[in-house]
Amino acid sequence: xxxxxxxxxxxxxxxxxxxxxxxxxxxxxxxxxxxxxxxxxxxxxxxxxxxxxxxxxxxxxxxxxxxxxxxxxxxxxxxxxxxxxxxxxxxxxxxxxxxxxxxxxxxxxxxxxxxxxxxxxxxxxxxxxxxxxxxxxxxxxxxxxxxxxxxxxxxxxxxxxxxxxxxxxxxxxxxxxxxxxxxxxxxxxxxxxxxxxxxxxxxxxxxxxxxxxxxxxxxxxxxxxxxxxxxxxxxxxxxxxxxxxxxxxxxxxxxxxxxxxxxxxxxx
Amino acid sequence: xxxxxxxxxxxxxxxxxxxxxxxxxxxxxxxxxxxxxxxxxxxxxxxxxxxxxxxxxxxxxxxxxxxxxxxxxxxxxxxxxxxxxxxxxxxxxxxxxxxxxxxxxxxxxxxxxxxxxxxxxxxxxxxxxxxxxxxxxxxxxxxxxxxxxxxxxxxxxxxxxxxxxxxxxxxxxxxxxxxxxxxxxxxxxxxxxxxxxxxxxxxxxxxxxxxxxxxxxxxxxxxxxxxxxxxxxxxxxxxxxxxxxxxxxxxxxxxxxxxxxxxxxxxxxxxxxxxxxxxxxxxxxxxxxxxxxxxxxxxxxxxxxxxxxxxxxxxxxxxxxxxxxx
Numbered sequence: 029x030x031x032x033x034x035x036x037x038x039x040x041x042x043x044x045x046x047x048x049x050x051x052x053x054x055x056x057x058x059x060x061x062x063x064x065x066x067x068x069x070x071x072x073x074x075x076x077x078x079x080x081x082x083x084x085x086x087x088x089x090x091x092x093x094x095x096x097x098x099x100x101x102x103x104x105x106x107x108x109x110x111x112x113x114x115x116x117x118x119x120x121x122x123x124x125x126x127x128x129x130x131x132x133x134x135x136x137x138x139x140x141x142x143x144x145x146x147x148x149x150x151x152x153x154x155x156x157x158x159x160x161x162x163x164x165x166x167x168x169x170x171x172x173x174x175x176x177x178x179x180x181x182x183x184x185x186x187x188x189x190x191x192x193x194x195x196x197x198x199x200x201x202x203x204x205x206x207x208x209x210x211x212x213x214x215x216x217x218x219x220x221x222x223x224x225x226x227x228x229x230x231x232x233x234x235x236x237x238x239x240x241x242x243x244x245x246x247x248x249x250x251x252x253x254x255x256x257x258x259x260x261x262x263x264x265x266x267x268x269x270x271x272x273x274x275x276x277x278x279x280x281x282x283x284x285x286x287x288x289x290x291x292x293x294x295x296x
Numbered sequence: 297x298x299x300x301x302x303x304x305x306x307x308x309x310x311x312x313x314x315x316x317x318x319x320x321x322x323x324x325x326x327x328x329x330x331x332x333x334x335x336x337x338x339x340x341x342x343x344x345x346x347x348x349x350x351x352x353x354x355x356x357x358x359x360x361x362x363x364x365x366x367x368x369x370x371x372x373x374x375x376x377x378x379x380x381x382x383x384x385x386x387x388x389x390x391x392x393x394x395x396x397x398x399x400x401x402x403x404x405x406x407x408x409x410x411x412x413x414x415x416x417x418x419x420x421x422x423x424x425x426x427x428x429x430x431x432x433x434x435x436x437x438x439x440x441x442x443x444x445x446x447x448x449x450x451x452x453x454x455x456x457x458x459x460x461x462x463x464x465x466x467x468x469x470x471x472x473x474x475x476x477x478x479x480x481x482x483x484x485x486x487x488x489x490x491x492x493x494x495x496x497x498x499x500x501x502x503x504x505x506x507x508x509x510x511x512x513x514x515x516x517x518x519x520x521x522x523x524x525x526x527x528x529x530x531x532x533x534x535x536x537x538x539x540x541x542x543x544x545x546x547x548x549x550x551x552x553x554x555x556x557x558x559x560x561x562x563x564x565x566x567x568x569x570x571x572x573x574x575x576x577x578x579x580x581x582x583x584x585x586x587x588x589x590x591x592x593x594x595x596x597x598x599x600x601x602x603x604x605x606x607x608x609x610x611x612x613x614x615x616x617x618x619x620x621x622x
Contacts, residue, residue, distance in 0.1 A: 041620055044525075106432040109328045109616035125430045134358060143354070146347035147431045 030083040030119035030198040037113035039074040073099040088241040089234035091251035097234040122197030133177035144191045166190040181208040328616035341436030352444035370452040394467030402580045403544035417514030418521035425622040474549045492585035502578040512607035542572040
């Protein structure tokens with residue numbers, strides 16, 4: 029059973045190298061979490077998060093920069109364990125965060141595929157079986173034997189998406205970086221991601237792009253200063269967040285496509 | 297359509313520590329500070345040995361990428377060090393080169409391993425910051441990766457020992473003294489070592505013990521150094537001191553025979569307070585056919601147990617904090 033249960037979870041970062049003096053005023057701005065006034069300043073990146081996700085859920089995360097989207101994603105991926113409260117994650121997690129990190133620029137794409145796969149719990153044999161498929165999906169061809177530093181951002185996104193979607197993860201966690209790929213590849217990736225989620229998967233996706241959100245998600249969470257401000261259907265939440273109807277800016281083709289895929293959503 | 301419910305009540309009792317983590321992914325149920333999670337971390341890391349095995353190799357290949365003979369440089373640099381140090385110090389201390397050269401070679405081999413475990417151990421989580429913050433994986437993966445890399449370096453250096461052994465086998469396979477006779481006197485300083493025998497095989501369990509210690513050192517120092525960034529530079533300067541204090545390019549035989557109460561006898565006793573001395577000794581003595589005392593094994597045994605106990609406590613209490621600290 030794939031599930032994520034988070035109860036009253038908070039994530040506090042101690043900032044050891046911050047100059048206390050400059051942070052003395054406990055700042056509460058629009059960007060970033062609360063910063064407390066203690067001996068070691070603490071950034072309260074997430075506060076009292078309650079969340080329960082089940083298989084088949086496709087959740088979009090919206091919110092300002094520094095609202096806690098990425099931190100929440102890392103909490104859900106099991107990278108951060110909550111400082112208070114509980115987070116229980118069941119299922120194989122595959123996260124795709126900032127695409128420059130976590131990959132070794134000096135080694136080839138193929139080796140990066142292997143290492144990624146091993147990190148996500150695959151064996152070497154399983155990955156070797158998938159390499160052809162990933163090569164085909166990413167359309168990187170001979171480039172796969174080149175060092176990763178020669179790749180463009182879009183190519184890295186292709187690689188990362190190729191790996192995570194090929195290994196049948198149960199919980200897929202995507203940060204906003206995937207916007208760097210071209211339209212044609214996006215089309216392909218979208219079909220694959222949808223396919224993946226429909227096979228007993230779960231998707232949590234942080235994005236600022238309306239197109240991406242309606243293509244991939246059906247519900248949404250609005251994060252604000254480390255707290256969940258609103259949670260509900262995608263259209264409602266994003267419309268409240270943006271202050272206008274989510275669907276009014278979408279192209280007719282997109283509307284038609286999601287209308288065909290998810291009628292209940294297009295006509296609420 | 298399914299709206300994710302807000303905190304379904306009764307999904308899990310917060311005190312439920314028993315959980316059902318069948319081999320891996322679900323390690324995120326129990327309280328962050330529990331023995332179960334700590335051992336779960338170790339167990340999962342062992343299961344993912346293909347991962348750290350590959351990463352360790354990668355580290356070595358990475359260092360010698362685009363060099364023609366690649367990791368062979370490890371062996372060559374070791375050989376050059378052994379030849380230079382062995383040659384020089386055998387003359388400085390008036391010691392027969394045939395027995396001193398193997399002694400220095402083995403000493404360096406194991407010292408490199410130990411000091412690298414300490415030095416790179418403190419950096420293990422700091423160096424893997426990117427991976428720790430972006431991929432969920434057991435902490436022990438990085439510990440194993442660091443120590444495995446040292447084991448691979450060590451394996452390259454074993455070649456040098458084999459070469460030295462072939463060259464000097466004639467001098468080693470019979471009883472010998474490390475220190476040459478003092479000319480013009482009847483003094484025969486130093487003790488008579490038995491020479492190489494099947495006891496050399498003791499080096500295998502000795503190395504296993506040393507690796508076990510390398511693991512706890514990496515884990516414990518790694519966690520402490522991630523939190524307190526002053527630790528790596530401190531360790532760095534102390535390791536230099538320990539190199540000089542440890543019998544690697546000098547032999548404890550030179551300290552022997554002091555009158556009780558004399559400075560020499562006191563220094564000999566002080567040298568035994570250095571833990572590195574015992575680690576070096578259990579590995580080196582069998583390989584160069586020297587007499588050795590079981591005290592060294594006892595000291596190493598105690599350090600292994602105490603060290604692992606401390607490291608496990610650190611793993612239990614601070615495992616989940618490392619991602620916040622890096």
